[in-house]
Amino acid sequence: MENSQYVILKKEKFNDFISALSKMQKLVAPVTKGYKNYAFEEVTSGNKIALKYIPTILPLKKFFMPQRETLLEFKLDRKSTAEAVVEYEPVTIFGAHTCDLAGIQCLNMVFSERPKDYNYLTRKGKITLIGLECNEYCDEYASCHLVNASFPGGGYDLFFTDLGGYFIVHVNTSSGDDVVTAAGLLDKADTTHINELNLLRDQKRKIFSNEVPIKASLITELFDVTFRARVWKDLEERCLACGNCTNVCPTCYCFDIKDDLDLSLRHGVRYRVWGSCQLEPFARVAGGINFRKDRSARQRHRYYRKFRYPVDRFSRFFCTGCGRCTRTCMASISLKETLNELIKESEDRVWKKWL
Ligand code: SF4
Ligand code: SF4
Numbered sequence: 001m002e003n004s005q006y007v008i009l010k011k012e013k014f015n016d017f018i019s020a021l022s023k024m025q026k027l028v029a030p031v032t033k034g035y036k037n038y039a040f041e042e043v044t045s046g047n048k049i050a051l052k053y054i055p056t057i058l059p060l061k062k063f064f065m066p067q068r069e070t071l072l073e074f075k076l077d078r079k080s081t082a083e084a085v086v087e088y089e090p091v092t093i094f095g096a097h098t099c100d101l102a103g104i105q106c107l108n109m110v111f112s113e114r115p116k117d118y119n120y121l122t123r124k125g126k127i128t129l130i131g132l133e134c135n136e137y138c139d140e141y142a143s144c145h146l147v148n149a150s151f152p153g154g155g156y157d158l159f160f161t162d163l164g165g166y167f168i169v170h171v172n173t174s175s176g177d178d179v180v181t182a183a184g185l186l187d188k189a190d191t192t193h194i195n196e197l198n199l200l201r202d203q204k205r206k207i208f209s210n211e212v213p214i215k216a217s218l219i220t221e222l223f224d225v226t227f228r229a230r231v232w233k234d235l236e237e238r239c240l241a242c243g244n245c246t247n248v249c250p251t252c253y254c255f256d257i258k259d260d261l262d263l264s265l266r267h268g269v270r271y272r273v274w275g276s277c278q279l280e281p282f283a284r285v286a287g288g289i290n291f292r293k294d295r296s297a298r299q300r301h302r303y304y305r306k307f308r309y310p311v312d313r314f315s316r317f318f319c320t321g322c323g324r325c326t327r328t329c330m331a332s333i334s335l336k337e338t339l340n341e342l343i344k345e346s347e348d349r350v351w352k353k354w355l
Pocket of ligand 2: 245248249250251306318319320321322323324325326335
């Protein structure tokens with residue numbers, strides 16, 4: 001491991017570092033929210049920040065693609081006009097876990113495809129991302145190792161790992177380097193620090209292992225043989241079609257476009273809002289036909305959008321194993337259980353011998 005890209009922050013300087021960050025631009029970090037919940041909110045001091053936390057109620061996508069976003073303002077006077085709107089605010093996010101960093105990498109791929117999403121990419125350019133390593137599992141719902149998101153895999157400017165009396169910090173971009181220089185509180189890492197980081201990662205490799213009994217390389221095949229599985233019918237009986245699982249998912253990016261007109265019917269805005277494939281009207285098309293009318297088809301679609309379709313298009317899973325969908329589901333539908341059921345139901349299939 002090359003140590004020129006690493007610096008350290010002693011724990012006694014943490015509060016000063018957070019305070020310095022908050023003076024550079026708006027700073028958000030995980031804070032306690034209600035009973036056993038967390039949310040990314042604005043902070044100015046390190047005391048409020050939760051350094052150990054289960055994934056926040058909403059993922060980081062709320063900063064990259066807000067739940068409601070104005071795209072256009074228009075006037076329908078004698079001369080009709082329309083002006084594009086791009087809403088953004090420079091913000092630093094401190095404390096993003098590796099699963100959430102992976103979620104942003106997925107969104108970056110989607111919104112960078114042609115036609116590029118100018119609003120998303122402009123906002124992304126104004127965000128400084130600082131990661132924070134999970135040294136152990138956050139809770140039993142996580143399945144980050146299965147989808148290769150339990151160790152840092154890029155997508156951040158700085159990345160913090162807690163090594164007891166200090167944090168070791170990976171400087172990954174020039175923006176990250178600028179933050180380190182501007183804060184002026186971090187010291188160069190030496191070989192002892194790098195060795196301690198390597199030791200921690202070795203320990204992590206013993207703790208983190210595939211959370212369901214399948215190799216990641218076989219998940220595509222699993223989904224290829226389970227399109228007509230009984231599991232989807234079971235989910236039909238249980239799912240309430242509330243859409244919570246997609247709202248909290250860091251990689252669900254579907255949205256609807258709507259217009260709001262004022263009472264004069266002359267001025268209005270066009271905006272987008274988060275959509276959900278779990279809601280009944282989502283797949284309704286002209287003529288009233290709905291090609292995913294049944295909840296079983298909608299649930300199946302959700303899983304295939306995480307584990308099958310993106311593999312063809314982006315060569316990666318769009319599940320980051322954060323566990324939010326399971327934590328939030330009022331019907332106790334669990335992602336890990338569903339995968340386990342699919343594996344069980346496919347036991348007699350040919351691919352099973354490859355496990
Ligand atoms: S949160 Fe649960 S009940 Fe609601 S749509 Fe998702 S799976 Fe169905
Ligand atoms: S599908 Fe569930 S576990 Fe996977 S990224 Fe979405 S919310 Fe997290």
